[in-house]
Amino acid sequence: MKYDPQKFISIIKDKTGGKRLVCPFCNGSQFTTTEDFATVLIGKELSSISIGLSIPSGMIICQKCGHIDFFALGALDLLNNREEDNDNGKQ
Numbered sequence: 001m002k003y004d005p006q007k008f009i010s011i012i013k014d015k016t017g018g019k020r021l022v023c024p025f026c027n028g029s030q031f032t033t034t035e036d037f038a039t040v041l042i043g044k045e046l047s048s049i050s051i052g053l054s055i056p057s058g059m060i061i062c063q064k065c066g067h068i069d070f071f072a073l074g075a076l077d078l079l080n081n082r083e084e085d086n087d088n089g090k091q
């Protein structure tokens with residue numbers, strides 16, 4: 001299943017009740033997203049960061065200062081076809 005940024009944005013708008021977003025760092029109000037999702041690597045061992053478990057995430061990016069907010073796609077029910085191999089986004 002391909003990541004659909006329009007669906008991601010639609011769900012974020014729905015979850016926030018259409019609330020106007022404001023950047024917590026610069027008070028900017030213009031945001032964008034990316035065509036592709038990001039993966040936030042997670043792990044327990046601080047001495048060796050490795051590619052292992054990850055949280056697939058959609059991003060909202062402030063167009064004024066570049067601040068990025070990550071949203072776990074699993075929590076937004078956007079990982080339907082990936083639940084068997086990685087459900088870390090459902091925390």
Ligand SMILES: [Zn+2]
Binds near residue numbers: 023024026063064067
């Ligand atoms: Zn900003």
